[in-house]
Amino acid sequence: xxxxxxxxxxxxQRMRVSELSKLTGISQNALNKIYHNKTKxxxxxxxxxxxxILRCNSQELFEFTPD
Numbered sequence: 001x002x003x004x005x006x007x008x009x010x011x012x013q014r015m016r017v018s019e020l021s022k023l024t025g026i027s028q029n030a031l032n033k034i035y036h037n038k039t040k041x042x043x044x045x046x047x048x049x050x051x052x053i054l055r056c057n058s059q060e061l062f063e064f065t066p067d
Contacts, residue, residue: 003063004061009056020050
């Protein structure tokens with residue numbers, strides 16, 4: 001199973017979803033869905049924006065655990 005670590009990274013950086021939304025231009029609704037693992041996928045453009053602002057790579061943003 002692949003889970004994102006957005007909530008962990010935001011906590012480490014002491015950033016709120018609303019601030020991330022302003023910095024990336026991604027809607028709060030879309031970010032909340034990612035934050036709460038309610039999405040079936042993430043667009044590459046969205047992933048690129050998140051990694052640029054959060055200064056992380058995709059391997060840091062997502063975590064794989066076998067089912």
